[in-house]
Structure formats: structure tokens, C-alpha cells
Amino acid sequence: MDDPVTTSDPSHAKAEQGSRIFEASRSFGITPEQYMLPAQQQIQMLDPEGALVPSDEQGTGPGHEYPIPEAEVLLKAYAALVAGRRINDQNYALVRQGRLAVYPSSHGQEACQVGAALCLEPGDWMFPTYRDTVSVISRGVDPLDVMVSFRGDWHCGYDPKEHRVGSMSTPLTTQLLHAVGVAHAAKLRGEDTVVLAMCGDGATSEGDFHEALNFAAVFEVPVVFFVQNNGYAISVPLSSQSVAPSLAHKAIGYGMAGEQVDGNDMVAVLATLRRAVHLARENSMPLLVEAVTYRMQAHTNADDETRYRDREEVEQWKRKDPLVRMQRYLTSEGILNDDAAAEITEAAEKVASSLRQAMTADPAENPLEIFDHVYAEPTAQLLAQRAQLDDELQRTATSEGTQR
Amino acid sequence: MSTATATSTATFASALNTAMSDAMEADESVVVFGEDVGTLGGVFRITDGLTKRFGTNRCFDTPLAESGIAGTAVGMAINGMRPVIEMQFDAFAYPALEQVFSHIAKMANRTRGRVRLPMVIRIPYGGGVGGVEHHCDSSEAYYAHTAGLKVFTPATVADAYLMLREAIDTEDPVVFFEPKKLYWSKADDDLSTLREAYESGTESSRLVGAQGQAVVVREGTDVSIISYGPSVSTAVKAAEAAAEDGISAEVLDMRSVVPFDEVALVRTVEKTGRAVVVAEAQGFVSVASEITARIQERCFHSLASPVLRVTGFDIPYPAPKLEEHHLPDVNRILDALDELQWED
Incomplete structure (x- = not known):
């Protein structure tokens, strides 16, 4: 007779032995729990002064190892940081001048923005939020195309398939599921595409965050969920969103590995994301990376940050500025010299000037184009409405002509 | 139920099942997923045998989360697949509405036509099966109201096969409403003949097209009964009963709410001069209201009577024991016909 205690029960089997997490943790000589939980402290490689943190204090350990990227990559990251900061501040100014309808700035979060773009291969995909303009530009999309929707237009400006960048839009975390679907389609075809799925701290409260992480883990697809924890969801602080030990801790609940990194440390962000992308690709499994950073400016220009945070808090984060830290580090390492720095600044100015x-x-x-893409072929009703607007426009043009 | 062979007597369910398996056979980018659609074959067995035949890469169970199913389908469609997803019941589709309204409906527009989502959301809908709360909603108006979605709802076995094939091949997202009370209905349709017609591209096998193709399912001269999905068979029965009273009623099956075939609608009402619109859904702000409004706008001078609607009451779907009082039936349609103005 079968012993009911030892009889295997597939319906309640713990996903452990033979699972990808189990295999991965065993390859590092640690337990699945040790692998899935974030390291004891945030991964940090540059201190707030821009000095290299001694390797035994970086927070790394078995299964949580993050090699420092090569000098060439770090220099490229720095150039993108400088351009990103310039783009943020230029756009912020353009809104104040009434030339842009809105701009959610990532000033202060540029290390995350750049890391997200630079960790991916050309064949990979990125699914950004509305605050990730700098990531999308760093991925190679023309800044003018990225800004189209913020200018008040009705479309996203760039071709998502050409750049392998999802369309930026305002619903929160819905795009994480799109990321899972893109990865799943690629996996079914035997392609090793990694998808970076981005969201903020507030968005982790949304239901689609949960559904996306769970689907990705169950489907065993290579999606890196990248949470930029910038402290606030408009006005609501993280403490009102979650009482989890960290957002990275949420990973273990889905059976995936999570890591927390200093989001204002360009070297650490890039090292962690590159490693996560590598592991996701190698093992066909998802990972979660939380970057702790700070939104230095208001949510958008329509927001009044003085109502929910004090100046001193902002000043404290100013001292951890990702740009300054990276510049000091690269200069002290001899990777960045005055000539290179000048070139990088000049390139950033060019982008700002073109914006x-x-x-x-x-x-x-053409206002009539609003009818053209709703369906592959416009319905009779849309054609009638298009003709109506066309007629109205022509009559307006005629009466304006008569008045002149 | 066999997925590969067709018999001369087919059910609505076997027509849908065969449509999916034929589409999967014809195009390897067609994938089917949802809750319980794999091993079990769906709670209504509409996906029966698909996993066995095509493997778990092509037809698979997902975690129990409708937004997850819809959102994942978006990503798969972005990346070259043609997902056919099943929502287990009409009212269980509501957790997916943000994905449906904010992305599935809008992706093509937002990307200026660069990213189209050729996907099908299958929804068993409507009542008449003794279902409990949340299992009998007629939710078509929510979707039809949202620009960017197509809304199909077949009323016959042959239409079920051909319209699902067409939905899967459509470049736009299609919400495919399956009247669950018709799942076990039978007809002498040979599915292999339908398959042949569809796959050879015969014009008559395309039942929706870009502008919709409502079909006159019963000819008449005195009044038009306009309907779709689960109510068409009720409308036909009412027309037959009316004939005994000397009223010649024409019955129009809209087939799709989006696209909306205004031409056929106007044609039948101009012919008969009277119209009764029949639908299971609550009448307030409904598809029936839209049909009525269009008749008034387009056919005013042909009308001999105000247009009437026979719909469900404006209540949450009632308990199984009471649904017979809620659903439009033959008698209620006959009452509406009586109420029309018949004297000049």
C-alpha cells in the first residue's frame, strides 16, 4: 500500500528540485532562498563621493556577484548620463515656456535610465514607463521622436518594433505584461531575447505588477523587472505603498531572484543589470532588480512637491548625485580626461539645442489622420466622420481666407 | 469531440473548436491560451484536444489572472504571434478591461498603425443556461463602445466556424462573443466544406469584412426584427409565430456590432417601414439603443411606426430561477409587434 505521507502529490509539489531557480542556486553553491533573497545590503560600488567601495563592502557574495563593467562601457554610460541630465533639464524648461505639454523628469534617476538601456543587446526589448524618456533615447531612439507625445500629439512618435522599445504610455505596470508576452513569443520560437520591464515604486502596488511577475516566473521567460524606487508615487511615499522589507524581497514570493542596488551609483546599476540580463538569458528565467534612487524634481510640472516633502530631504539626495559620483570616479581612474569630458558636454548640448x-x-x-489607424481599414462610420471633419476644416480655411 | 474530422451534423461548439484547430494548422503563429483551456479543454470544452494535437507551446493553461492573460497576449501579438485567448465567462473578463480598453483597443492608433494586435478575445456570453451571478452577462456594449475593437457574435453553427476563422485572420483585435446557450445547438453543416470554402478564399465565406455584413435570415415585408447572437433564434421563432397572425416579419442578424453594417440595416427598414430591435443585454445605453438611433437617423421618412426595443431589464442578471422573466422571449417580441403602429 502506498504510504499517504510519502506518496508524491504533483498537485501540491513545491517547485524546487529541478526548477531553474534550484539549478541556478546550486551552481552558486547556495540555497534557493539565499539566491532569491536580495543581498544583505544594497549593492554599491561607488560611495557618495565617487570613490570605489572596497570589494568586501559592496554587498556582493556568492550568487550575488557583479563584475565592474569595462572602462569603455563606463565611459559610454557617462556620456549618456550627461546627455540624459541635459535632456531632462531642457525638457523641463520647455514645459515652463509652454512648448511642451508635459514632461515627467527623471532628473536624479539618470543612472537607472542609462543602465536600463546599456544592459541590453540590440535584439532585446525594453518596456518603459512615461518617466523613462532618457532610457528610450539612450537605447537609440531619436530624441525628437520620443518627445512627440509629450508635445501633445496623439501617437508615440517612434516605431516600437524598429527599436524594440514598447510605446510609452500612462497606465501603470500594464506594460510589464506586454514584456512577458514578448519574451514568451520569443521563447516559443527558440530566440533568446531578454526583455527589460520597467516600473516605479508606486506601480508595484498595481495588480498587473503581481500578474506579470507571476506569469514570467511560471512561464520561465527571460524578463528582468527593473523597479526604480524614487521614493514617491506623485506625493505618496513608499512607506504608504509597501511595508515589505524591500521591493526586491517581493521576488522570492514569485520564485525568482531579487536584488537591491544603489540607483544613484552608475557602476553598480550597470553591473547589476548586466548580470541580471545575462542570468535571465542563460537560464531563461525572470529576475527583479530594485534601484533605490530619488526623483529630484516634481512628478511633472503640474505638481507642487513642497506640499509633501521638505527641502532638506531633497538636499540630502543632491549629495548622492549620480553624475558627480561617476565623473569623480572616472576621472580618478584616468578613464575620463578633460578633452573627453568637453566632447561629451558638447554632444549633450547638441541634443538639447535640437530639442x-x-x-x-x-x-x-494632418488632423484627418486621427481616423486612419483606429482599424486596419477605417469603418464606414469613421470614413463619414473623417469627411465631416474635412468639410469643417475646409469651411474654416475658406472663411479665414475671406476675412483676410 | 474530434478536432480534425468534421461530420455532416456539427454543433456550435465543434464549429468553434474546428475553426481554432484549422487556424492553428494553417498558421503556426496562432496560439491559444487561457484558464483551463489545455488539459481540460476549457470549461465548455471549446478548446478540447488542441493541446494534445498541437502541444503545450500552442495551446496552454495560464495562471488564473485575466489581466495577465490579456496583457501577455498583447506582448505576444507585438512579437509576431496571433493569440486567441479565452475568458472563461463574460463577467470574468472584467479584470482584463484595463488591458483591453487602454492597450488592445489603442495600440494601433498610438503607434500610428505600426503595431497592430491581431488577437482574438473569446468570451462565452449571455444567459439561458441557468447560470449563477457573474456567468450570464451580455457585456458586448462595453467593448463596442471602445474604439479600436471589433466585436463579432455568431448566431449559427456555420457562422461560428467562418466568423472565428475570419476573426483570427483579422489584423485588428476582435472580441468574439459566443452565445453560450447555442454551444450545443446542431446544424447540418459540413465543417470540411466550410473549411474548404474559407481556405480557398471564397468571397461568400467572409461574413464580416471591413464594413460588416448583416444577413437577412428570414424574409418579410411588414416589419424588421433586428438582432444578433443569442437573440436571433428567438427573433426567428417570433417571426414564425407572427406569420400565423398575418404579419410578415423580416429578421436581420447583424453578425458583428463592430464593424456595423448600416447599409443592410437601412435596406431592411426602408423595405418594411417598421422595426423592433431584440437583444438580451440591458436596454439602457445598449447596442439595441445604437441600432434604434441609427434607424431613426437614416430611415425616418420610411418609418410607419416608432422603433421599439425588446431587451433584458435594466437589472443585474437575475438568478437562474428568474431568468426566463428577464430574457426577451417570443411573447415579448409579439407584444412589441402588436404595439407598433399598424394603421395609417
Whole structure:
């Protein structure tokens, strides 16, 4: 007779032996729990002064090892940081001048923005949020195209398939599921595409965050969930969103590995994300990376940050500025010299200047195009409405012509 | 139920099942997933045998989360697949509505037509099966109201096969409403003949197209009864009963709410001069209201009578013991016909 205690029960079997997490943890000589839980402290490689943290104090350990990227990659990251900061501040100014409808700035979060783009291969995908303009630009999308929707237009400006970047939009965490689907389709075809799925701290409260992480873990697809914890969801602090030990701790509940990294440390962010992308690709499994950072400016220009946080807190984070830290580190290592720094600044100015010019020009949009893409072929009703608007526009043009 | 062979007597369910397996056979980017659709074959067995035949990469169970199912389908469609997803019941589809309304409906528009989502959301809907709360909603108006979605709902076995094949091949997202009370209905349709017609591209096998193709399922001269999905068979029965009273009623099956075939609608009402619109859903702010409004706008001078609607009451779907009082039936349609203005 079968002993009911020892009879295997597939319906309640713990996903352990033979699972990808089990195999991965065994390869590092640690338990699955040790692998899935974040390291004892945030991964940090540069201190707030930009000095290299001694390797035994970086927070790394078996299964949580993050090699420092090569000098060439670090220099590229620095150039993208400088350009990102310039883009953030230029766009912020353009909104104040009334040339942009809105801009959610990532000033202060540029290390996360750049890391997200630089950790991926050209064949990989990125699913950004509305605050990830700098990531999308760092991925190679033309800044002018990225800014189209913020200018007040009705479309996202760039071709998501050409750049392998999801369309930025405002619903929270819905795009994480799109990331899972893209990865799943690739996996079914035998492609090793990694997808980076981005969201903020507030968004981790949304139901789709849970569904996306669970689907990714169950489907065993290579998605790296990248949470930029910038402290606030508009005005609500993280403490009101979650009382988990950290957002990275949420990973273990889904059977995936989580890591927490200093989000204002360009070296650590890039090292952690590159390792996560590598592991996701090698093992076809998802990972969660939480970057602890800070939104230095208001949520958007329509927001008044003085109502929910004090100046001193902002000043404290100013001292951890990712740009300054990276510049000091690269200079002290001899990777960045004055000539290179000048070139990088000049390139960033060029981008800012092209943004100023483009956003000052009136967009030459055809209002009738709003009917053209709703369906592959417009319905009879849409064609009738298009004709109606066309007629209205022509009558307006005629009466304006008569008045002149 | 066999997935591969067709018999001369087919059910609505076997037509849908065969449509999916034929589409999967014809195009390897077609994938089917949802809750219980794999091993079990779906709670209504509409996906029966698909996993066995095509493997777990092509037809698979997902975790129990409708937004997850819809959102994952978006990503798969972005990345070259044609997902066919099943929502287990009408009212269980509501957790997916943000994905449906904010992304599935809008992705093509937002990307200027660069990213289209050729996906099908299958929803068993409507009542008449003694289902409990949350199992009998007629939710088509929510989807039809949202620009960017197509909304199909077949009323016959042959239409079930052909319209699902067409939905899967459509470049736009289609919400495919399956009247669950028709799942076990039978017809003398040879599915292999339908398959042949569809796959050889015969024009008559395309039942929706870009502009919709409502179909006159019963000819008449005195009044048009306009309906779709589960109510079409009720409308036909009412027309037959009316004939005994000397009223010649024409019955129009809209087949799709989006696209909306206004041409056929106008044609039948101009012909008969009277119209009764029949639908199971609550009448307030409904598809029936839209049909009525369009008749008024387009056919005013042909009308001999105000247009009437026969719909479900404006209540949450009632308990199984009471649903017979809620659903439009033959008698209620006959009452509406009586109420029309018949004298000049």
C-alpha cells in the first residue's frame, strides 16, 4: 500500500528540485532562498563621493556577484548620463515656456535610465514607463521622436518594433505584461531575447505588477523587472505603498531572484543589470532588480512637491548625485580626461539645442489622420466622420481666407 | 469531440473548436491560451484536444489572472504571434478591461498603425443556461463602445466556424462573443466544406469584412426584427409565430456590432417601414439603443411606426430561477409587434 505521507502529490509539489531557480542556486553553491533573497545590503560600488567601495563592502557574495563593467562601457554610460541630465533639464524648461505639454523628469534617476538601456543587446526589448524618456533615447531612439507625445500629439512618435522599445504610455505596470508576452513569443520560437520591464515604486502596488511577475516566473521567460524606487508615487511615499522589507524581497514570493542596488551609483546599476540580463538569458528565467534612487524634481510640472516633502530631504539626495559620483570616479581612474569630458558636454548640448529647435516649430500634423489607424481599414462610420471633419476644416480655411 | 474530422451534423461548439484547430494548422503563429483551456479543454470544452494535437507551446493553461492573460497576449501579438485567448465567462473578463480598453483597443492608433494586435478575445456570453451571478452577462456594449475593437457574435453553427476563422485572420483585435446557450445547438453543416470554402478564399465565406455584413435570415415585408447572437433564434421563432397572425416579419442578424453594417440595416427598414430591435443585454445605453438611433437617423421618412426595443431589464442578471422573466422571449417580441403602429 502506498504510504499517504510519502506518496508524491504533483498537485501540491513545491517547485524546487529541478526548477531553474534550484539549478541556478546550486551552481552558486547556495540555497534557493539565499539566491532569491536580495543581498544583505544594497549593492554599491561607488560611495557618495565617487570613490570605489572596497570589494568586501559592496554587498556582493556568492550568487550575488557583479563584475565592474569595462572602462569603455563606463565611459559610454557617462556620456549618456550627461546627455540624459541635459535632456531632462531642457525638457523641463520647455514645459515652463509652454512648448511642451508635459514632461515627467527623471532628473536624479539618470543612472537607472542609462543602465536600463546599456544592459541590453540590440535584439532585446525594453518596456518603459512615461518617466523613462532618457532610457528610450539612450537605447537609440531619436530624441525628437520620443518627445512627440509629450508635445501633445496623439501617437508615440517612434516605431516600437524598429527599436524594440514598447510605446510609452500612462497606465501603470500594464506594460510589464506586454514584456512577458514578448519574451514568451520569443521563447516559443527558440530566440533568446531578454526583455527589460520597467516600473516605479508606486506601480508595484498595481495588480498587473503581481500578474506579470507571476506569469514570467511560471512561464520561465527571460524578463528582468527593473523597479526604480524614487521614493514617491506623485506625493505618496513608499512607506504608504509597501511595508515589505524591500521591493526586491517581493521576488522570492514569485520564485525568482531579487536584488537591491544603489540607483544613484552608475557602476553598480550597470553591473547589476548586466548580470541580471545575462542570468535571465542563460537560464531563461525572470529576475527583479530594485534601484533605490530619488526623483529630484516634481512628478511633472503640474505638481507642487513642497506640499509633501521638505527641502532638506531633497538636499540630502543632491549629495548622492549620480553624475558627480561617476565623473569623480572616472576621472580618478584616468578613464575620463578633460578633452573627453568637453566632447561629451558638447554632444549633450547638441541634443538639447535640437530639442529646443524642434519643439519651437509648429508640428505639421494632418488632423484627418486621427481616423486612419483606429482599424486596419477605417469603418464606414469613421470614413463619414473623417469627411465631416474635412468639410469643417475646409469651411474654416475658406472663411479665414475671406476675412483676410 | 474530434478536432480534425468534421461530420455532416456539427454543433456550435465543434464549429468553434474546428475553426481554432484549422487556424492553428494553417498558421503556426496562432496560439491559444487561457484558464483551463489545455488539459481540460476549457470549461465548455471549446478548446478540447488542441493541446494534445498541437502541444503545450500552442495551446496552454495560464495562471488564473485575466489581466495577465490579456496583457501577455498583447506582448505576444507585438512579437509576431496571433493569440486567441479565452475568458472563461463574460463577467470574468472584467479584470482584463484595463488591458483591453487602454492597450488592445489603442495600440494601433498610438503607434500610428505600426503595431497592430491581431488577437482574438473569446468570451462565452449571455444567459439561458441557468447560470449563477457573474456567468450570464451580455457585456458586448462595453467593448463596442471602445474604439479600436471589433466585436463579432455568431448566431449559427456555420457562422461560428467562418466568423472565428475570419476573426483570427483579422489584423485588428476582435472580441468574439459566443452565445453560450447555442454551444450545443446542431446544424447540418459540413465543417470540411466550410473549411474548404474559407481556405480557398471564397468571397461568400467572409461574413464580416471591413464594413460588416448583416444577413437577412428570414424574409418579410411588414416589419424588421433586428438582432444578433443569442437573440436571433428567438427573433426567428417570433417571426414564425407572427406569420400565423398575418404579419410578415423580416429578421436581420447583424453578425458583428463592430464593424456595423448600416447599409443592410437601412435596406431592411426602408423595405418594411417598421422595426423592433431584440437583444438580451440591458436596454439602457445598449447596442439595441445604437441600432434604434441609427434607424431613426437614416430611415425616418420610411418609418410607419416608432422603433421599439425588446431587451433584458435594466437589472443585474437575475438568478437562474428568474431568468426566463428577464430574457426577451417570443411573447415579448409579439407584444412589441402588436404595439407598433399598424394603421395609417
